[in-house]
Each structure stands twice: as structure tokens, then as C-alpha cells.
Amino acid sequence: MNLKQLSQLLGLSQTTVSRALNGYPEVNAETRQRVLDAVRETGYRPNRAAQRLATGRAGSIGLVMPTADGIESDVHFGEFLAGLGDEAVKHDFHFVINPSHPEDEVATCRRLVASGNVDALFLAYMREKDPRIAMMKSLKTPFVVHGRSMGIATDYPYLDIDNTGAFYDAARLLAQLGHRHVALINGPSHLTFAIRRTKGTVRALTEHGLVLRDECNSNSQMTDEHGFRAMERFLQLATPPTAVLCSSTVLALGAVRAINQAGLKLGSDISLIAHDDVLPMLKPENFMVPLTTTRSSLRGAGQRIARRLIADILQLEALPQQELWKTDLIVRASTGPAPAGK
Amino acid sequence: MNLKQLSQLLGLSQTTVSRALNGYPEVNAETRQRVLDAVRETGYRPNRAAQRLATGRAGSIGLVMPTADGIESDVHFGEFLAGLGDEAVKHDFHFVINPSHPEDEVATCRRLVASGNVDALFLAYMREKDPRIAMMKSLKTPFVVHGRSMGIATDYPYLDIDNTGAFYDAARLLAQLGHRHVALINGPSHLTFAIRRTKGTVRALTEHGLVLRDECNSNSQMTDEHGFRAMERFLQLATPPTAVLCSSTVLALGAVRAINQAGLKLGSDISLIAHDDVLPMLKPENFMVPLTTTRSSLRGAGQRIARRLIADILQLEALPQQELWKTDLIVRASTGPAPAGK
DNA sequence: GTTAGATGCCAAAACGCTTTGGAGAGAAAA
């Protein structure tokens, strides 16, 4: 069943049927209803390829997926992608997934846009003064950044969570609980989300007359193993921290392991707050000692970004170009007052 | 630059240029070379939407992504997808990623195919007598299964690794090393890969007069936490195992944690073999005690499946419809002889 | 020296949609 057949069935022209379906004003309400009814009965679905050809829109959004060894994306990437897919499938949008080594990213993005196969790009894993942003701004292809860069004007479309605020809140809670030695197990130091989290942590500590010691600050990929090693290092210090912040529940997994191994009791001997991306496979409430977390749904971010990109391409609704999501600080059993005398 | 312009430039008809590009025989070798040269100079790239419309092929492959709570896919899914993307991008193929709750899978697959937006489907997370296979066979859309079902004829296209063989080999090695109590920390019991791994394990043990005790057999999602809990349970048994098999390095992560916590020494007090999907973030050689593994690259499987699907759609080369990849058993420090007297 | 079959090329018709540039009818304005 194609448009021609449908229009013949209705005794209308293809033009009118097309306009009725695409919400153009110059079609009688009654006629539109007839068309809509016929669509429902016949199960007519417009041919996407023909639409793409006629409109010049590709109907797909591109994402370059960092893929080199030692990329910390894995766990979080899948979750984010599920969100993107959720939303995209509603509007019949495709993806072009372009794996690329991190050094090639700019070129890969440019090539992807130039290919004409995507009419929007999604950018993530932002670095300081990320060159991709200037490049994308010079093109006219819509894009949304997940996260934000630093050191350049923030006049580009982004969706970010308030990383600074999240870790400020978390560190402040720890300080208020009397902790005087706080450690941070963070993501890779070249990524801006990690930099902002450090900043938030330091700010809160400073306000309470505390410092983030160098030896209590770890940057690494967000894997269990790195979490374990960092925590292990911390615990061997002359003055070990009594509280630790983790940039992911994955890191927290390793940190908790090290804590257990040291024979310390989470929530009393040592406190821990992790950032929770709401990964279905790793729920903070399911830890043996449930984790206090700063929470923001990664999947939700994926959905939102897909929606914004599609709205942009289709000129549906005017959504805000810049969003900064607050995180929730959810207190569970892994935080408690600082042990006396420490 | 489109076909018309290019053909005018060359003083040829569109037909001839098109045929030259698509490798049809009825074009002079010299002419073809001229066309190819012109393409290189002008940077001409055929419009995919027009191609899709003209050929009726969608140029994209569909995948339904299980997305409900408690789905064990995450870590492994990202890695597999990178492989798919790697290969697809070479041929300018898109993806339609359709998240779906596991109960809806059959309907989602059917809908995806019916939408006409994909000309091949990729299936994974196989269960026993998986209904998706019969459904897909009834349609004429190409598909490849990652894994295999059980209890139904294996006359469908698949790529699987020899799970039975892998765990047979691993278990046999443990038996040969003198272990008499072997445990298994496996994936979800409804997935066929896990069932096959159990089978391989049991077979090897049986051949050495050993059994896989119920209390030494764990099925769960493949997360660190589940690995930890299972191992912890094992170690509290009256007769704890002296060796354990893990279905993923992610599970092994937790298992090793429990082993450490119990004060046991990996590789002497207790041996461990894990299946290694070659996840960049979790290398068995980077464990504190490097892990003995059965290895098979998940990304490689993704690449291969994409290649097979595309070859099928484009009728490029005749690739085998059924592949069973052997795994490598790589011995590292986590395996050793059974401790005396156990 | 004609015929048959390759060989190499082309004009034009799809493919199924959107969009342009009207056009007819009725209502409102002159």
C-alpha cells in the first residue's frame, strides 16, 4: 500500500493525502479525519526511503563511538544508547554508529556529516576546549553535546548534569558528618565531567576548612579494578581518609571490595558516596551496605537528547538548547558520622 | 555532485556510470576505469536515500536491544555493538536499535521487519526453543543469530562459540590438575550459552569421575556482585570447591574479591578459570593474579555477524551460514594444582 | 557475404514520497 493507492482509494490527490498526514493547515478537518481513518484501516506506512529522498533528510542521527583500548565507556554507553534508541524508534529514526579511535574523532565526525547519511550528530566524552564543538558549529548540522566542554564559550547545545553541584553536595554532607579526610575516586582526568566533580568536591571541602590531598585523589577509567586499587592505596596512607567519593557505582564496587578486604565497616569505619547513573545491573540499594548516591538517569539523558535532536531536525517543538540537570542526593547506609578520633 | 552531473562530465549515460560503479559486466574495462577516476577526483558519493528507494533495500540492519531491569547485557552489549558498527560503517549501513522488554521480543522483531526499515535482523540472547527463530524463518528477511537455541533444529544461520567445548576444556584442565571439587558461576539459566557451559563442565567432570554439586552451581546475571555472592556462598560450604569456573571476567571480578576476602590465595589455595570476551576494560592479564581464561572476542563476533548480514543482503560473497568458533584456553597464574588433602 | 552472437552503450521508466504553482468554489468586500 503506497500513497498513490491510498489516495485513489479515498478519491483524493496524493498531495492532499500527504498534507493531511503531515499536518499541513490547508486541508479540511473532515478530510483529514477520513485520511487518518483510511490509514488506520489499511495500515499504510509511508516509505521512509522515499521520504528521505524527497525531503533530503536522512532520518538518522550519528554517533561516533569511542572504541580504542582502555576506553571507559562500556557499561555506561550501553545504558545511554538504550535511552537514545527508546526515543528514536518512536520517530522511526536510525542510527549511524561510527566507531573511532579518540584521536580521530574530529575527522570522523566531519566525515560522518559530509556523508550526508545523518542529519544530526550526538557528541559525548567532552574534553577541555574540545575541538569538535567549533567544528560542529562551523557546519550547519544540528548536534547536541552530552556534557559540556570547558575553557570555551558555552554557546552550543548541550545536556549536562550538574557535576560540580552533585559532588559539592556530596562532599558537603561528608564534611557535615564530621569527616576531615575525604578522598575522591574519579573518572579520567581529561574528561570534563571528572574535572567538574573534582571542582565541586574541592569547593565544599574548602568551605569547611578541608583539603583534597593529592594522594587522596585518583583519576582512572571507571572500572571495578581501578576502584579497588585506588581505595587500597588510600587505605595504606599514614592518615587514611574516613570518607570517599566515587564517580560511578562501578568504581564503588571496587572501592567497597577494598574496604571489606581491609576489614573496615562501610557506613561506620568509612563512608562512601557514589554517583549513580541508574544502571539496571548495578543498583546502589542492592549493595550489601546500600550506597548513598548522587543520582541522575543516564538512560533518561539519552532519551532527552534523542528527543531534542529529532525535534530540531523535524522542527517540531522548540526545546531548550541548554539543559543542566540537577542530581538527587540520596542517603543510604554507606554514610555515617566520622569515627571518633580520626 | 550527483550521477547526472557525473555522467555529463564523462560524456556517458547515467546507466553506464551506474553500471560501472556497481560492477556490472557490460561495461568496457577502460570506460570503467575512467568512471572510477572521475569518482575519485570529484569525490562523488551516491545518495543513499535514492539508492534505497530505487533498490528497495533499506541499507540498515535491525537489532532489538533487551532493555528491561535486570538485563545482563550491558557490558557485553557495548563491546559487541562496537564490532557491528566497525563493519557496518564500511558499507554505509545503518542500525535501527529497538529497545524492547524481553517478553515483547517476538512482536518487536516482527514489527521491525514489517516496518520495512531494515533488511536484516540480528538476534541474540537465545533461549531454549526460542520462538524468534521460527518467526524469522517464516519471513524472508535475512537474519543471523548470535548464539544458538536448543531443542529445535539448527537449520538457521548462526554464529556461536563452542561454549560446551570451552567449558569442557576448562573443567578438564582443572580435573587434570587434581581438583575434585569444582564450582561454576554461570550466566542466567534461561540462556542457552549458560546451559551449554554447564553441559561442557559436567561432561568433563563426569569423565574424571567427578560431579558438579548443586550447591556449587550458580546461575545469575553476569555482574561483579553476583560473582561475589556466589563465591562467598561456595566458600562457606562444608566442603568448599578448590576450583571455580566463571562465565565472564565480570563474574570473576566478584569471585576473586570473595576469594581475597576469605584470605585464600588465588592460583594455589583455589583455582579459577573465566571465560574472556576480550572486553577492553577488563583484561584477565591485568588482574592481580592474572586469570586463566577461555577466550573469544565478542567484538570479533560482532564484526563477523555484520559482515555476514551485509554479504547476505548485497549478495556479495557466499559466507558460511553456520559458524561455531572454537575458544582458546589460555593458562595464566590463577590455575594451579589442587591443594593437598582436599 | 550474409548471419548470429557478443559487446558496449543509451533513453526512459520506475521507486514513493514532498512540494510548487495553480485553480475552482464559495464568502466577504467593494
Place this chain on the structure above:
DNA sequence: TTTTCTCTCCAAAGCGTTTTGGCATCTAAC
């Protein structure tokens, strides 16, 4: 009554490929 809008709708021209059906030209065979 005529003119001018406003509503609705339509015919036809794209969009950029692939593919069909044919038409020359050249070679080999009779």
C-alpha cells in the same frame, strides 16, 4: 454585480538512483 480573498484541493515536477528494453557496432561463423 463585480472583485478579492480564503478555503480546499489538484496536476505535475522534482529528489537521485537502479533497471528495463533496445540499439548500434564489431567479431566470428556459416
